[in-house]
Amino acid sequence: MKTGKIPVDFATRLDKFSPGKYVMHPDRGVGKVIAWSLPQQKVKIDFEKQKGYVMGLKLAFNQLTPIPESHFLIACYDNAEECRKRADNKESMLDFIRDVLTHNFSLREGIDEVLPMQPEDLEKFLIDRVIPAANWKSWWEKARAAMRDDPCFRMPTRRGEPIVLREAASAAEALLDDYDSQSGRSLEACVRILDQAHLDDVLNGQFEITAKLIGEMENDITHSHNEPQHVLELIIIRDQIIESVAGKDEAKKAQLAQALKAEGVGELTTLAQRLSGITSEEIVGYIGELSTARQNLVYEALPEALPDSWLAYTTNIFLFGGPKVTQPAAKFIIGKGAKEQLFSDIINGIQRQSLSPDVLIWLCKERDGDAAEVVNKTKMALGAAIISAIERDSSEGGPNRALRLRNLLVEDKELAPDLVRGISELDARPFAKALYDSSVLPDLDRNLLLANMMKVHPSLQQVVLTRTTHKEKQTLYVSLRSYAARKAEYEDIVNVRIPKNKHDLEITRAEGDLRENGGYQDAKATRQVLMRRSEELSRLLAQATPTDFRDVSCEETGMGTQVTFVSDKGLEVTYTILGAWDSVPEQRVISYSSKLGGKLIGHKVGDTLRIPIEIGGEQVKMTVKSIVPAPKELIYPDGEIPAN
Known part of the structure; x- marks a missing residue:
């Protein structure tokens, strides 16, 4: 280098590969250079996984990363x-x-x-x-617990965040610092920080810090408008903090009140005050994300927040809030002595077949408990509502909202028999026929369900005998558009989502403590959903016959036709009848295999029948005005519509 034969930059880099220096190889790990030969341009390295490995100097420059001292x-x-x-x-x-x-x-x-x-x-x-x-999971659980208990470490609240080291502080000061770091930025992170802390121990006797924390929380509660769910959680946690720090001890209450006054914290926002400004339509979107304990506190505050409408409000939550809401919401309403109105709304929904799969699941699980009164009154209609919900979800190609309902029907061996127990064989027959004719249940599941029902009504075997031949010959006719969509969904699940889920399982499994590992449990549940959905799609695709409905006859209504009806008052409504997977209710596109589709098929211009103007609405006497071929854009995939 002194003679100028070797450039300074090259010499500096070369020195990093001299004997005694440390390097990183992508496959062999950390290594220590033990010898080199510049004339031969080779280096000899002891790697963690391979000792005495010789590399060409040029290759070493390209593949190895020097490790800094210390x-x-x-x-x-x-x-x-x-x-x-x-x-x-x-x-x-x-x-x-x-x-x-x-x-x-x-x-x-x-x-x-x-x-x-x-x-x-x-x-x-x-x-x-x-x-x-082999020891990583158990070691990490111990290390994570130790870091959480040490105020010098700030643990991440979500994946992607780093572990932070900070100056020595008390646990209470560390908690306040953690909260301040997220206050005004992410209330979700604030809630996670508080949930992870041992609040009873950390804030015990810490009145000044508790007052500062409550002041920060009240500021977030008052000024946040984008995270309503987490505002409710902050109010609940804040009240729990006050109860934990002061409790019923008058002296502690006085100390905390004095500290709050010193911090300039005035009247605190109550849960009832906050709820009074939230509509039931808004809260159903996120209340299911609250824990059951926190949901119960929300329900308890509703009569104070909405003294004249709390029942309708809570019933709306029950009907539309999702799977994690039905049980606690129903418990609260029944506990308040208002079950008559709730049951009346449920019975109306069963008869109209408009209940969500989540409510139907609650009815099935509570058929011998809180919902026994409703189930015993509506067994005939309830079975039909269950089959309708499962088929509706399948035909609409939605996010499998009814998958849990279908699984429950199949896996609960006593459910189907219970739905026909206590009613006559004649009344049970329509449910048995609907179940056996359902295209969304695998043959094995369908036969097992019928076999279980025969234990209650042996004569239901006749349903199987009279419909088996027809079933064996049945084919699903679907449009090219819906077939392409189902095929794309199947390929996405098999080629993208299942491999990604497998990777997620491996990552979350490595985090340890599988019983408390929410990420692992979610990934495991997702895998079950994906596998069952892939099996279902594979079966349906094999059973389906895609068609373009070309040269369809318009002599009478049928698959591939668009039918316009007119009432005596001149009101017109148009329905398009397509394949088994074609259902867009808001556009009045219906499947030929649906109940309404079956009713509309086989009519000619001038025929009169009663049909609903809106899906699920009241039926009106209508006359067939015209029959034309269905629009091609509803039949062909985007970009594949033929010119003629």
Whole structure:
């Protein structure tokens, strides 16, 4: 270099591969250069996974990354056994993690700084290097718990956030600092921070810090308009903090009141006050994301918030709030002695077949409990409503809202028999026929359900015998458009979503504590949904016959026709009858296999029948005015519509 034969930049880089220096290989891990030969342009390296490995100097330049001095990886390489002992020892575990976090220097040349580390980074660098893979989950659970209990560590509240080291502080000061870091930015993160803290222990006797925290929370509660769910949670947590810190002790209440006054915290927003400004249509969108305990507190506050309309409000939540809402909402209404109105609304929904799958699931699960009175009154109609909901979801190609309902019908061996128990065989027959004719139930499931029902009414076997031949010959006719959509969904599930879910399972499984690991449980549940949906789509695609309805006859109504009806008062309504998977109710596009589709098929111009003007609405006497071929844009996939 002094003679100018070697450029300074090259010499500087070459020095990083000299004997005694440390490097990182993408496959072989950390290594130490033990010898080199510049004339032969070779270096000899002892890697973690392979000792005495010889590389060409040019290849080393391209494949190896120099490790800066003092990087924690060097300590793990030189003193692996000591690092293992420090990591395993309860007394030194946090010191070891602190050293890792403070010595994670950037491996990029020219950048001399410590990089933040996420839990995933710790796993990547420490597993099998310091912690054996078989022990990682248990070790990480201990380490995570220890860091959460130490105020010098701020643990991430969501995936993608780093572990943060901070100056020594009390647990209460650390909690306030954590909250301040997210206050005004993300109430969701604020709620997670408070939920992860041991509030009873952390804030015990800390009146000034508690007052500051309550002041921050009240400010967020008052000024946030974009996260209504988390505002409700903050109010609930704030009230729990006050109860925990002061309780019924008058002296503690006085101390907390004095601290709040000193912080300038005035009257606090109550849960009832906040709820009075939220409509039931708004709250159904997010109340299901609250825990059951917090939902119950919301329900308890409704009579004060809405003294004249709390029952209708809560009933709306029950009907439309989703699967996590039905049970607690129903319990609250029944507990308030208002079950008559609730049951009246449920019976009306059963008869109109308009109840959501979530409400139907609640009815089935509570058929011997809270819902026994309703179920016993509506067994005939309830069975039809269940089949209708399952088929409606399948025909509309929606997000499988009825999948849980279908699974319950199949897996609860006593459900189908219970729905026909206590009624006559004649009354049970329509449900048995609807179940057996359903195209969304696999043959094995359908036969098992019928077999279970025969234990109650043996004569239902006749349904199977008289319909088997017809069933064997049945084919699903679908439009090219709906077939392409189902096929695309199937390919997306098999080629994209299932592999991604498998990866998610592996990632979340590595986080440990599977019983408390919400991410793992969600991924596991998603896998069950994806596998069942892929099986269903595979079966349906094999059964379906795609068609373009070309040369359809318009002599009478049928598949591939668009029919216009007119009433005596001149009111016109147009329905398009297409394949088994073609259903767009808001556009009056219906499936030939649906109940309404079957009613509309086989009529000529001038025929009169009673049909609903709106899907699910009142039936009106109408006359067939015209029959024309269905529009091509409803039959062909986008971009494939023929010119003629």
